[in-house]
Amino acid sequence: xxxxxxxxxxxxxxxxxxxxxxxxxxxxxxxxxxxxxxxxxxxxxxxxxxxxxxxxxxxxxxxxxxxxxxxxxxxxxxxxxxxxxxxxxxxxxxxxxxxxxxxxxxxxxxxxxxxxxxxxxxxxxxxxxxxxxxxxxxxxxxxxxxxxxxxxxxxxxxxxxxxxxxxxxxxxxxxxxxx
Numbered sequence: 394x395x396x397x398x399x400x401x402x403x404x405x406x407x408x409x410x411x412x413x414x415x416x417x418x419x420x421x422x423x424x425x426x427x428x429x430x431x432x433x434x435x436x437x438x439x440x441x442x443x444x445x446x447x448x449x450x451x452x453x454x455x456x457x458x459x460x461x462x463x464x465x466x467x468x469x470x471x472x473x474x475x476x477x478x479x480x481x482x483x484x485x486x487x488x489x490x491x492x493x494x495x496x497x498x499x500x501x502x503x504x505x506x507x508x509x510x511x512x513x514x515x516x517x518x519x520x521x522x523x524x525x526x527x528x529x530x531x532x533x534x535x536x537x538x539x540x541x542x543x544x545x546x547x548x549x550x551x552x553x554x555x556x557x558x559x560x561x562x563x564x565x566x567x568x569x570x571x572x
Contacts, residue, residue: 415541416439416440416441416442416443416531417439417440417441418438418440418451418526418529419436419437419439419440420435420524420526421435421436421438422435422436422522422524423436424522425522426520426521426522427516427519427521427522428516429516429517429519430515430516431515431516432463432515433513433514433515433516433520433522435511435513435514435524436508436511437453437492437508437509437510437511437512438508438509439506439507439509440505440506442502442505442506442531443531443539443541444499444505445539446499446502446531446532446533446539447496447497447499447501447502447532448493448494448495448496448531448532448534448536449495449530450491450492450493450494450529450530451492451526451528452483452489452492452527452528453489453490453491453492453512453524453526453527454489454524455488455489455514455525456488456520456523457488458517458518459516459517459518459519459520460514460515460516460517460520461517462482463513463514464513465480465490465510465511465512465513466510466511466513467494467509468509468510468511470503470504470507470508471494471503471507471509474496474502474503475494475495475496475501476496476497476501477494478493478494479491479492479493480492480510480512489527490512492509496534497534498534499534529541
């Protein structure tokens, strides 16, 4: 009975990990590390946005000693669906890019998961590709806050968890069959 319980628990873990409904902001650079003078491209995508959202905003934190912000290009999904969008350096902090998007209504969202756009930076010294998200918020069409706890994860994390759980289940089964 214990092997069956272990297998079912592993499968449940896989399903829950693969189908999480938390709003995620995925940040993916085109390379792992950069030398001074290289262009750093950062793809920003939203995964599983709340169905009532009509307003999205967050601050993208970067290392100002290693990077210089060039621009943020919104994706065609955003350009064709959003009422208003903006991205620029914070007035108060030179290491924060403020990103904001507004739709007339939640029905105007391009999808539950979509590409927000691409940020371009220039490396001023060696850089390892590390970015962070600050002050994430969502609101509905009336400006009411939507209570969410977003996660900032690299895109392959869910697949990695699924693979890890499958390997664990296979090892457990092999160990049980060998006894």
